[in-house]
Amino acid sequence: LGGARCRAGPLCTRPLSAVVRLRAPQRPPGRGGPPRAGGGGWRKGVAGASEEEEEEVVDELDEDEDEDEEGVEELLGPSPLALGPGVQRVAVVHPAVKWGPKKSPLTSAELQIAEAVALVDTLQNWTVLEKIIIPTKNPDKKFIFGKGNFQILTEKIKKLPHVTAVFLNVERISSLTKKELEDAWGVKVFDRYTVVLHIFRCNARTKEAKLQIALAEIPLLRSNLKNEVSQLDQQRGGSRYIMGSGETFMETQNRILKEKELKIRNALEKLRRKRSLLRTQRRKREFPIISVMGYTNCGKTTLIKALTGEAGLQPRDQLFATLDITAHAGYLPSHMAVIYIDTIGFLTDLPHNLVESFSATLEEVAYSDLIVHVRDITHPETILQKATVLSVLKNLNIPSHLLDSMVEVHNKVDLIERYKPTEENALAISALHGHGLEELKEEIEKKILTATGKKILTVSVNLEGPQLSWLYKEAAVQEVEVMPEDGTAKVKVIISSSAFGKYKNLFPNSKIFMP
Numbered sequence: 001l002g003g004a005r006c007r008a009g010p011l012c013t014r015p016l017s018a019v020v021r022l023r024a025p026q027r028p029p030g031r032g033g034p035p036r037a038g039g040g041g042w043r044k045g046v047a048g049a050s051e052e053e054e055e056e057v058v059d060e061l062d063e064d065e066d067e068d069e070e071g072v073e074e075l076l077g078p079s080p081l082a083l084g085p086g087v088q089r090v091a092v093v094h095p096a097v098k099w100g101p102k103k104s105p106l107t108s109a110e111l112q113i114a115e116a117v118a119l120v121d122t123l124q125n126w127t128v129l130e131k132i133i134i135p136t137k138n139p140d141k142k143f144i145f146g147k148g149n150f151q152i153l154t155e156k157i158k159k160l161p162h163v164t165a166v167f168l169n170v171e172r173i174s175s176l177t178k179k180e181l182e183d184a185w186g187v188k189v190f191d192r193y194t195v196v197l198h199i200f201r202c203n204a205r206t207k208e209a210k211l212q213i214a215l216a217e218i219p220l221l222r223s224n225l226k227n228e229v230s231q232l233d234q235q236r237g238g239s240r241y242i243m244g245s246g247e248t249f250m251e252t253q254n255r256i257l258k259e260k261e262l263k264i265r266n267a268l269e270k271l272r273r274k275r276s277l278l279r280t281q282r283r284k285r286e287f288p289i290i291s292v293m294g295y296t297n298c299g300k301t302t303l304i305k306a307l308t309g310e311a312g313l314q315p316r317d318q319l320f321a322t323l324d325i326t327a328h329a330g331y332l333p334s335h336m337a338v339i340y341i342d343t344i345g346f347l348t349d350l351p352h353n354l355v356e357s358f359s360a361t362l363e364e365v366a367y368s369d370l371i372v373h374v375r376d377i378t379h380p381e382t383i384l385q386k387a388t389v390l391s392v393l394k395n396l397n398i399p400s401h402l403l404d405s406m407v408e409v410h411n412k413v414d415l416i417e418r419y420k421p422t423e424e425n426a427l428a429i430s431a432l433h434g435h436g437l438e439e440l441k442e443e444i445e446k447k448i449l450t451a452t453g454k455k456i457l458t459v460s461v462n463l464e465g466p467q468l469s470w471l472y473k474e475a476a477v478q479e480v481e482v483m484p485e486d487g488t489a490k491v492k493v494i495i496s497s498s499a500f501g502k503y504k505n506l507f508p509n510s511k512i513f514m515p
């Protein structure tokens, strides 16, 4: 890939496998409560998992982590974009549909080109030299532009002496069109797919992200191969057989690519199995899971940082800062421990197979108890962004109850004076300044209790009896307030309906205080 590196430093995120290592970030402000045994003491009380058990899971999951690392680098290989090292000076060309059925009702060419520029700005050493909007009737057809407009465009590009590449802001161009445009303009031509993929490549840190990128790059390698073969054919006048093998060069290369694709899919499948093991572990520990989703740069990481107090999280004003799904522990108002999952942001016209290669990661979302949809309400395209997020979620086969219970959050309201959401049930917040977070946590807690069928209640127990240890085993004890005068304690618990039924049967005389 040469010298094109991202502006961002190393990502400071916590891979999903860190879930089982979570430690309570702070002790909740409660009276009494279970005793603290070392660092994980409080959590031990909440989740009912011993530390030894926890370490065991970590060991099991970390196994062969390192030995695979080299294999992943090999599968990822050099970038198929074949970019030279160093600087790229880019002309961003946006084919705008002025009318007809292909015209997007929600967006304007200026805003679309602004997003394309933001994508280029994400990359270190890449600068935008020129922005050109050029009309077209149908950007999906083979040559994108009409003859006259193409000539105007070619003249404009040729007049830019320092330009090294053209970023054509369409989802995908065929290898044939790409070649023709490159021949006509004498510079490299990228589409959205290649630019986004390049950003992903720069931001990928974990094995899973790298494998997903390797998978998404296969179609590029395939079209590169096609070009290479047609060039060879032109030079030599026909396909050549590799001596003795009976296979043409194209067939051999295609076979190698297929094998590579299979290896990547297998490696991803292995990671997926690991993930499902983690999921079972988490279920056992009864941490409710909240997936935080939204358009890229809307403030997901900032929000999770604010909700969990995790200092290591690094939000950045950059598209696709987060590429790995990561998990972070936080507390709801009643001291319930939950896990927030930070996810990759969405983008309009994100090429289909790119989404597909990341959908394994996003599969995690389907297993969460609640989705929080964060929106950058200050963005001029916020409505289109919402539509994009909802449509991607639909395509991911997220269970409908999760879509129905989704919490919509309007973020960055500090930038708008006296903001009032027009959508019913949306919550206005500023993740950066911490406004509206208490209300948000209350709302999340309400929905989590409904989703998990749990109740929060306080019971009075006799300290000499078995109730307290029963509750520690079967429910999540939040607070214990001892009444020394009569040897009882008031215990606040989060308990499932079925465990509550059992409790009432076992201890019919225990006093119960509903909230």
Ligand SMILES: Nc1nc2c(ncn2[C@@H]2O[C@H](COP(=O)(O)OP(=O)(O)OP(=O)(O)O)[C@@H](O)[C@H]2O)c(=O)[nH]1
Residues within 6 Å of the ligand: 294, 295, 296, 297, 298, 299, 300, 301, 302, 303, 314, 315, 316, 317, 318, 319, 320, 321, 322, 323, 344, 345, 346, 411, 412, 413, 414, 415, 429, 430, 431, 432, 433
């Ligand atoms: N003014 C303001 N800026 C915010 C707020 N929340 C986030 N930001 C800024 O928005 C930018 C993006 O924030 P992130 O938290 O990295 O966004 P993200 O959704 O995680 O982005 P990706 O991971 O790239 O998809 C950063 O510069 C944040 O400081 C907010 O409430 N107010």
Ligand SMILES: [Mg+2]
Residues within 6 Å of the ligand: 300, 301, 302, 315, 321, 322, 342
């Ligand atoms: Mg992020």
